Amino acid sequence: MSASRSTVKTTARANDGLQTFTWVGKDKRGVVMKGEQAAKNINLVKAELRRQGITPQTVKPKSKPLFGAAGSAIKPRDIAIFSRQIATMMKSGVPIVSALEIIGNGNKNPRMRAMVDSIRGDIQGGMSFTEALTKHPVQFDELYRNLVRAGEAAGVLETVLDTIATYKENLEALKGKIKKAMFYPAMVVAVALIVSAILLVFVVPQFQEVFKGFGADLPAFTLMIIHLSDFMVSWWWLMLLGLIGAGVAFIAAKKRSLAFQHFLDRMILKVPVIGQIMHNSSIARFSRTLGVTFKAGVPLVEALDTVAGATGNAVYTDAVYRIRDDVAVGYPVNMAMKQVNLFPHMVIQMTAIGEEAGALDTMLFKVAEFYEQEVNNAVDALSSLLEPMIMVFLGVIVGGMVVAMYLPIFKLASVV
Incomplete structure (x- = not known):
């Protein structure tokens, strides 16, 4: 047990039958000390404190948090x-x-x-x-x-x-880059849709009341927005339920259906720009993970079996399992990688050089560093590309509705 002038914290293994107690006491100098102690009962805590020269004043069971376990989840x-x-x-x-x-x-x-x-x-x-x-x-x-x-x-x-x-x-830095690439545009689109829904449900109906006294035909664009607003006002609850249901169904299918996971992973690799980032990310994770396991002395076949689940994409996971099976029957790693027709020529060549030189882990680390830098550059470029596109998107969605509402006013002003 470590002690200071004001606080002593004692920690014991939380085995079955043990309970954590908080205590307050004084040492031989009369200094007030406090801490925690795991024991089967209060008497054992007091006995342990006296043995260490502390006179216990208050010993009581540690209070439990009101809602479940305290603290955030381990990330x-x-x-x-x-x-x-x-x-x-x-x-x-x-x-x-x-x-x-x-x-x-x-x-x-x-x-x-x-x-x-x-x-x-x-x-x-x-x-x-x-x-x-x-x-x-x-x-x-x-x-x-x-x-x-x-x-x-x-x-x-x-x-x-x-x-x-x-x-x-x-790995966490790489994941952070990927999340950044996905999160920013998704959040902007979500905000745009929420703002559009608010305008359709609360703002457009106010303009609709004004338009009724015009006594003139409304522009087609304005009528389209009004009809969309009427639909949203009447059926917003159904659309909300449908959106929530679709989200729940998507998450459930992704967690429970292996075929659906494979389908999503295949599709995301085909998305322009994003797909290339995911390709490079999977190659970087494969190379670094295999390099780490091989350097640690894990046998190659066993290392490949472990690496498969660390690629972050089902397409690459299946490819690594095929590589493992080929290596298990005697193929070199570079030849097995070539057979899956998924890894770039540079990666295969550097792997071959590493195998011939007896420095496979070193070469794999170099491959990982290269592709991690590629991911960083691609994410930065994507962010620069998305900013003007997002501004245009917001302008078309929100600005389009504003223009549709003011078109009748402009038309009326021109007639007058």
Whole structure:
């Protein structure tokens, strides 16, 4: 248990039957101290505090959050930061248990802190790091666990963890670029549709009342907008239900139907500009992941089996499985890659050079860096291209409705 003048925080493994208690007490100097302690009952907490020279004043069960578990969900970025922290400390000579204790105590997310404490407790109980991670498959996928297992077996765990940390950081940066490319135009379109719906439901009917007193025929464009407004006012609830239903059905189909997932992944690769970004992203993820696993000492066939799920696209996943099957029967990696007819010639050639030179991981890292830079450049170019297109889109949608409403006024003014 670590102590300071004002706060002492004690942490114990949250095994079955243990409960977390908060306590307040005084040390031998009369300094008020407080902290947390996991134990089976209050008496054991008091006994442990007295053993450490602290006179307990208040000991009570820690209150639970009102709505479920406290803290935000553990995200891939949190795992990337965790990997970098533990790699840095282990390379500095800090034992893994101490490193986990420091990381756990310094983490602000209660869920992350609880997970790290659980891993530390399992290692103290005699488990290997890999076995402890296996208890958290959502946060540490098969690739992560395989790399750690290879590092432990070779006695170079700190080096492998440093490689994993770099890999996770690069992967999250790449994902962020892809999300940026998709999110910005989608949000602008959504805002444009919401503004258009508001205009049709609330603004156009006001103009319609004014037009009734004109006593003249309205322009065709204005009549079209008025009819669309009448439809929206009468059936907005049906359209809203249909939109929600379509969204729920899409998400459900994407999660449950493998065929639908494959269809979406094939279609997105064919979309102009976006498709090329997704191609480059999948190649970058394939190259970096295979390079990391191969460098860690994972056998090539096993590495390819693990890499398949990390490409981020079902088309590339199927291609990697085919490559794995060909490599398993003796084909070189570059020849197997050529057979799937999906990877660019440059990637195949660099892989071939890496195999011949015995530096496959180095070449794969160079390929990954090249295609990651291609993704960065493409996203930046796409953002520059989309900005004027989005302005035109907003002008046509919103401006078109404004013009349609003022056309009758202009027509009336010309008659007068």
